[in-house]
Amino acid sequence: MAVAMFTLASCGGASKKAEAQCEENHESCLPIGVQLYSVRDDMAKDFKGTLKKVKELGYDGVEFAGLFGNTPEQVKAMCAEIGLNPISAHVPLAEMLADVDKVIADYKAIGCEYIVVPYVEEDRRPNGEKFMQMIEEIRSIGEKAHAAGLTLLYHNHDFEFTKLPSGEFGLDYMYSAIPAEFLQTELDQCWVKYSGQDPVAYLQKYTNRAPVVHLKDFFADGKQEGDPYALIGLNENEKKENTAFEFRPLGKGLQDIPSIIKASKAAGSKWLIVEQDQPSMGLTPMECIATSMEYLKKIKSEGSCCGEGHGDCDHKH
Numbered sequence: 001m002a003v004a005m006f007t008l009a010s011c012g013g014a015s016k017k018a019e020a021q022c023e024e025n026h027e028s029c030l031p032i033g034v035q036l037y038s039v040r041d042d043m044a045k046d047f048k049g050t051l052k053k054v055k056e057l058g059y060d061g062v063e064f065a066g067l068f069g070n071t072p073e074q075v076k077a078m079c080a081e082i083g084l085n086p087i088s089a090h091v092p093l094a095e096m097l098a099d100v101d102k103v104i105a106d107y108k109a110i111g112c113e114y115i116v117v118p119y120v121e122e123d124r125r126p127n128g129e130k131f132m133q134m135i136e137e138i139r140s141i142g143e144k145a146h147a148a149g150l151t152l153l154y155h156n157h158d159f160e161f162t163k164l165p166s167g168e169f170g171l172d173y174m175y176s177a178i179p180a181e182f183l184q185t186e187l188d189q190c191w192v193k194y195s196g197q198d199p200v201a202y203l204q205k206y207t208n209r210a211p212v213v214h215l216k217d218f219f220a221d222g223k224q225e226g227d228p229y230a231l232i233g234l235n236e237n238e239k240k241e242n243t244a245f246e247f248r249p250l251g252k253g254l255q256d257i258p259s260i261i262k263a264s265k266a267a268g269s270k271w272l273i274v275e276q277d278q279p280s281m282g283l284t285p286m287e288c289i290a291t292s293m294e295y296l297k298k299i300k301s302e303g304s305c306c307g308e309g310h311g312d313c314d315h316k317h
Contacts, residue, residue, distance in 0.1 A: 029300055030265060032293070033061035033087050035214065035275035039285045044068055048078050053286060057293045061085030063212075063273050064110075065118070072109035079111065087271055088114035088186075088212060090155065093124070093134075096141050104148045114212060115145060116153040116186055126162040126170025135177050142182030153186040153212060161195035180209050188275070189260055190216035190247070199255070203263040211270045215260065215292075216277075217253035220245045246280045249288045251295035258299050 034054055036043055042050040047068050054062060062084050067075055079086045089107045096103050096117070107115050117138060124134035142152040160171035168176075175183065185206045189199040203210055221244050250257050264272060274292045279285045 030261065030269060030272050031060040031085070032058070032296060033063055033085070033271050033273045034059045034289055035063045035065065035090070035273050037065035037090065038274070038276045038289050040065060042286060048082075050286075051078055051082050051084060054289070055082050055084055057290050058297065059084070059274075059289075059293065061087040061271065063087050063116070064089040064107075064112070067106075072106045076110045086111045087273070088112050088116055088153065090116045090118035093117050093120055093137070097137060100141050100144055104145055104150060108148060108150055112150065114151050114153050114184075114186075116155050116212075117141075118155045119157065125159045126164055126173070131170065135174055138174070139178045139182055142178060146182055151184055151211065152182065153184050155186040155214065156188050156191055158191045158195040161192075161197060175206070175209070184212075185210045186212045186214060186273075188214040188216060189255060190214070190218050193255060194218065194220065199260050200263040203260070203267045203269075207267040210264070210267045212273055213260070213264045213269050213271070214273050214275050215250055215255075215257060216275050217248045217250045217255045217257065217292075218246065219248050219253045247276045247278050248280055249276065249283070249291035249295065250274065251299075252281065252291070257295070261299075 036050075036054075039050055039054070042053075043066075047070055051062065062079070064075075064086070070078075076086065089110075089112050091103050091107070096115075103115060120134060122128055123130045125131060138152070138154065145152040154174065156171055160174075161169050164170055164173055166173075175185065187199070187202055187206065187210055192199045192202050203213065247253075261272065274289055274296075276285070276288045276292065279288045281288075283291065
């Protein structure tokens with residue numbers, strides 16, 4: 001669903017031609033959502049209140065990571081009242097395998113367009129004993145989602161960039177083995193870069209198969225040891241000893257965010273999703289996603305991610 005991130009208030013003093021160009025540039029801006037895993041503790045304490053804060057920060061939509069005891073009908077009503085687009089949901093693979101029909105029905109009832117495999121256990125990763133089984137599991141889920149009018153996405157980490165005996169990355173093998181109509185990408189650009197690959201090149205590679213892109217910034221320095229990230233489900237409560245890696249709000253780390261946004265537009269993406277697995281820089285989780293939104297507003301107003309300046313536009317955020 002194409003929703004402009006900015007509302008164009010006026011193009012004061014501009015000619016009609018310039019005004020039309022100004023509006024066209026704004027309408028081409030990709031909408032921004034947030035993965036609610038970023039503020040999961042806030043969601044657990046005050047689900048609706050947190051959604052309201054997310055909207056107030058300027059986010060157009062949300063990607064769920066659990067419903068925290070709310071029914072699909074309640075969540076749909078909250079999003080409608082607040083004015084948030086329920087874009088997608090991360091659903092553990094085990095939950096999908098246990099009752100895929102319920103998962104599909106629940107998130108379709110909310111109004112989501114996508115459901116997402118967020119993470120897989122070690123035995124289902126490339127070269128794991130259940131990797132090939134997982135591909136067939138995902139294909140089956142994708143077929144059912146497609147039949148119901150939803151699209152299945154896969155959210156990568158770095159381990160999918162392990163090479164198979166053929167020399168191909170596990171991630172690429174999976175996308176070649178499953179038809180695009182049954183599985184699309186949700187490229188997490190932090191893990192693409194962390195794995196040593198080029199985020200822009202990977203978006204180009206999956207043009208027209210990357211409807212949702214995760215924007216995530218990070219800082220890494222020196223040798224990486226241990227587990228650098230908190231994953232849904234398994235190691236959320238483990239103490240992280242690694243100080244050479246940290247997630248950062250957008251614009252505070254190593255990522256070239258404007259180039260990623262331009263590449264997302266060129267690849268036919270529909271949504272950009274901000275995610276920060278853990279807070280950093282002395283900020284709370286909510287302050288982190290606020291900082292990311294402030295950065296996105298800044299670079300969009302400058303035209304550094306649209307590829308065009310907005311001239312005399314006096315647009316409001």
